[in-house]
Amino acid sequence: MLHIENLRAEVDGKEILKGLSLDVPAGEVHAIMGPNGAGKSTLSYVLTGRSGYDVTGGTATLDGEDLLALDPSERAAKGVFLSFQYPLEIPGVPALTFIRTSMNAQRKARGEAEITAPAFLKLAREHAAALKIDFEMLKRALNVGFSGGEKKRMEIFQMAMLAPRFLILDETDSGLDIDALKIVSEGVNAMRSPDRGMLVITHYQRLLDYIKPDKVHVLAGGRIAATGGPDLALELEREGYDKYARAA
Amino acid sequence: MSLSAALKSGDVTLLPGKRDEDWKWTDLRGLLRVLPATAPALDLAGLAEGPFDALADQRHVVAGGHENVAIDVPAGSERAVALRVLSRDGGALAGKVTINVGPGAKLRLLESYEGDASAYVTDTAIIFVLEAGAAVERVVLAADGAEGVNVSQAQVTLSPGSEYSQTVITNGARRQRIETQVTHPGAEAKLRLDGLYLLEDKRHADLTTVVLHQGVDGATDQFTRGVVRDQARGIFQGRIVVEEGADRTEARMRHNALILSDKAEIDAKPELLIFADDVQCAHGNTIGALDEEALFYMRQRGLPEAEARALLIEAFVGAVADRIGFEPVRDIARAWAADRLRA
Numbered sequence: 001m002l003h004i005e006n007l008r009a010e011v012d013g014k015e016i017l018k019g020l021s022l023d024v025p026a027g028e029v030h031a032i033m034g035p036n037g038a039g040k041s042t043l044s045y046v047l048t049g050r051s052g053y054d055v056t057g058g059t060a061t062l063d064g065e066d067l068l069a070l071d072p073s074e075r076a077a078k079g080v081f082l083s084f085q086y087p088l089e090i091p092g093v094p095a096l097t098f099i100r101t102s103m104n105a106q107r108k109a110r111g112e113a114e115i116t117a118p119a120f121l122k123l124a125r126e127h128a129a130a131l132k133i134d135f136e137m138l139k140r141a142l143n144v145g146f147s148g149g150e151k152k153r154m155e156i157f158q159m160a161m162l163a164p165r166f167l168i169l170d171e172t173d174s175g176l177d178i179d180a181l182k183i184v185s186e187g188v189n190a191m192r193s194p195d196r197g198m199l200v201i202t203h204y205q206r207l208l209d210y211i212k213p214d215k216v217h218v219l220a221g222g223r224i225a226a227t228g229g230p231d232l233a234l235e236l237e238r239e240g241y242d243k244y245a246r247a248a
Numbered sequence: 249m250s251l252s253a254a255l256k257s258g259d260v261t262l263l264p265g266k267r268d269e270d271w272k273w274t275d276l277r278g279l280l281r282v283l284p285a286t287a288p289a290l291d292l293a294g295l296a297e298g299p300f301d302a303l304a305d306q307r308h309v310v311a312g313g314h315e316n317v318a319i320d321v322p323a324g325s326e327r328a329v330a331l332r333v334l335s336r337d338g339g340a341l342a343g344k345v346t347i348n349v350g351p352g353a354k355l356r357l358l359e360s361y362e363g364d365a366s367a368y369v370t371d372t373a374i375i376f377v378l379e380a381g382a383a384v385e386r387v388v389l390a391a392d393g394a395e396g397v398n399v400s401q402a403q404v405t406l407s408p409g410s411e412y413s414q415t416v417i418t419n420g421a422r423r424q425r426i427e428t429q430v431t432h433p434g435a436e437a438k439l440r441l442d443g444l445y446l447l448e449d450k451r452h453a454d455l456t457t458v459v460l461h462q463g464v465d466g467a468t469d470q471f472t473r474g475v476v477r478d479q480a481r482g483i484f485q486g487r488i489v490v491e492e493g494a495d496r497t498e499a500r501m502r503h504n505a506l507i508l509s510d511k512a513e514i515d516a517k518p519e520l521l522i523f524a525d526d527v528q529c530a531h532g533n534t535i536g537a538l539d540e541e542a543l544f545y546m547r548q549r550g551l552p553e554a555e556a557r558a559l560l561i562e563a564f565v566g567a568v569a570d571r572i573g574f575e576p577v578r579d580i581a582r583a584w585a586a587d588r589l590r591a
Contacts, residue, residue, distance in 0.1 A: 050544050076550035088545040092563025098549070101559065106550035141563075158549065 001026040001197040002166055007058035009046045016042040018222030019058065024166075027194040031208055032201045033233060034219035035241040040201045041085060043219070044170045048082045049075055062166055076102075077109035079165030083155040083172050090142040095154065096124060098142045099161050106162065127160040131187050148175030156187040167191065167198040173207035185210030205237035220244035251276060251371040251399045255342045258283055273483045273515045274425045274454040280397065284369055287339025289313025295334075299389055299584070300358035303576055304330035310343035310372060312336065317343070319357075323350035323379070331359045335396055338366035345374040349382040349410075356385050356574060361400065363392040363421065374402040378410040386414045387577050389584060392421035394449060401427045408435030415442040415572050417581050419588050420451030420480065427456040434463030434494055443472035444568040444581075446588045447480030447512070454483040461494040461524075468498070473568050474505040475561055475589070476512040486531075487519040494524045501531040506538060506564060561589055 002024040009017040016039045024030045034040050045053045047060060049072040060067045067075055090098055104114045115123075128135050131153055143151050152172060159167060169188065173181055188211050192198070200211055208216070208230065216232040218225045218241070225244040226232065249271075254262040264270075265277025290311040301307055306327055308317045311334040321327045333343055349355045363370070378384060392398050398421050404412055416426050432439055443455040459468050474482040484503045505514045518531045538560055546556035565585050572578040 048548050051540075071553070072544065072547035073550050073552045073556075076548055082548050084545065084548075088539070088542045090542055090546065090560070090563070092567055093559060098546075098559075101555075102546070102549035102551055105552060105555060109550070109552075162549070 002060070002062055002199070004060045005058055007046065007060055008056045009042060010054050010056055011042065011052060015056070016222055017046065020219070020223050022217065022224055024197045024199055026197050028214040029192065029198040029200060029211065031213040031216045031233060032199060032219050033203070033205075033216060033236055035245050036203065038219045039222045040203075040219055041170055044082055044168050044201060047075075047168060048072055048080060073105065074109065076164075077106045081159050081162060081164035081167050083152075083159060083167070083169045085171040085174060087143050087151040087155050089144045091144055092141055094140060095138045095142040099124070099158055102158075103162060123161060127157055130190070131157050131160070132183055133157055149177065149180040152176055152184055153180065156184050160187060160191065165196055167196070169198065169200045171202060172200070173202060173204065181207070181210060205233045208233045218244050251369070252342050252373060255283060255340050255369070255371055270456070270485065273485075274423060274452070276397065276399075276423060279423055280369065284338050284340045284367070287312030287336060287341045287368070290334060290336060298330055298332045298362065299360050299391075299580060300330040300387075300577070304328045304358055306330070308332070308345075309334060310341070310345065312339055312341060315341070315343050317345045319345070319347045319355070321349045321353040321355045321382075324352045325350070326354040328356040329358065331357060333359070333361045333370065333372050333400070335361070335363040335368040335370040335392070335398065336366065337364065338368050341368065341370045343370070343372040345372065347374065347376045349376070349378045349384055351379040352381040353379070354383045357387070358577060359386060359388045361388070361390040361392055361398055363396040363398060365393045365395060367395040367397075367422070368393070369397045370399070372400045374400065376402060376404040376412070378404070378406050378412060380407045381409045382407065383411040384413070385573055386412070387572060387581065388414070388416040388418075388426065389581070390416065390418035390424065390426060390453075392419075392424055394422060394451065396421045397423045399425045399427075402429070404428065404430040406430065406432050406437040406439065408433055408437060411438045413440040413573065415444070415568065415581065416455060417444045417569075417585060418446075418453045418455075420445060420447045420453035420482075422450075423452050425454040425456060427454075429458045430460070432459055432461045432463075432466045432468065434461060434466030434497065436465055437467075439466075439468040440571070441468070441470045442568050442571055443484070444565060444585065445474040445476075445482050446565065446585060447474070447476045447482055448478050448588075449480060450478070451480045452483075454485070456483075456485040457487065459488045459499070461488065461490040461497045461499065464493070464495045464497070466494065466497050468500070470501040471568060471571065472503045473565060474514065475508065475565060476505065476514060477508040479509075479511045481513045481515070483514070484516045484518070486517070487521065488529070489521045490524045490527050490529065492523040495526040497524060497527045497529065499527070499529040503533045504564075505535045506561065507535060508538070558589065562586060565589065
């Protein structure tokens, strides 16, 4: 599924990713943990093609296809979805309109037919109910005036609607209380499937109590400094990132 | 100093220009070295339909040979009137429109400026008088030619309990100014002044408003948005004066503009001059580029860049069109704006 090899990237001329290699096979959930400034968010932006994040070396492929050569919207159409740490407000564009326009743009890029209005609304009602989102909220401008928790829930809603093949969750737990964390995690877990991969980026172990990873990687100094099972997350929670930060 | 005085006398030194504070950004004196000859009479038979004709029960035209129009709405009655100002063949046109709206009467005025590709000079003076409890909704669609010069000045006098709502939508001209001056008695009269300018190439649009609040309990709500690209220039001058004793005035003024190229320009002068003690007044003015972070977010969800930009701009512009009360007119305004944005 996702294959990253010796990836190097810089922001404003400063190298942040320094030869990062990582494999996430289909059907698996991998967690990326690491201290602040290690390059966790940079990795998510490089994979999704944000401008200002310049790749200087290495490769990133999804099922053998070069992601780095594609425009952000083309990567989305290939099935890459990023749940933002700080979701943006889109003034004047109702959430449902935005999601339907995005969905149809992706379908068009893949040569598929547009979704019909009734089919779209049925899907939206189902996913909104599962995530305990008031349907009226979906008629409001996306994220405008929403609380931090509502914005995160809206990210998961969009993810459920767009049904991407590869999910990147960037600090999805930040700003969530326990109840919201449970709902969001259930939403994410419902998307686990044998043909879907996930990268869960988090600073704290807490989220991993709810979304159980198959593997945990420590990102420090722009590289994967250690890889282990779920136990590694618990160890990091106990002992901190010091030893990896120093080694880097 | 005014365009109408210059047109009447043929004396270009009477044109307003840089030295007049209120005209410093729309300099006609520096632009026009000679004034064109008066526009010849236009044959109204066989004239193609205007943008609002189908929605009106009365139609009026201001054009060469048809300079004066009077619209009278008797007490308690309702009218939907289409008013077209037609600028043609490089001529000079000085139009005058007087509008009286009787007590409790309602007028929906659907006004269009339609210019051809020639270097015409048009000046239109419109006098509105609203009697007690009268209501006017005025929608102006200004579709001038790229070489035209067009000035439209409206003077509005409100009465107690009357209501005046206005939306001006324009894509500018070589030089264009659409000005509205309102005398507001307070006394539960309500005023809404909205504007939208969508400018490209070297087009210029100047939306100027002056509101004088002269009595207690008046309300004014003003909302203008603009989008400029290429080397276009947009101007917003909004002045609200709350005179001494005009207490409990509520006045709100907002102007937001998007600049989509380095060579485009916006000049904005929002002014609140308050001489009363007990008022609620606010103004907000923002000028900026499209939010790049929002664009990346939209592209990440699968929208190609051009589509993401168009969606953001249409939403930005739609907020003004949404305030038009009558839905068929709102649809025409939205469609016209969308056409200009996609051009």
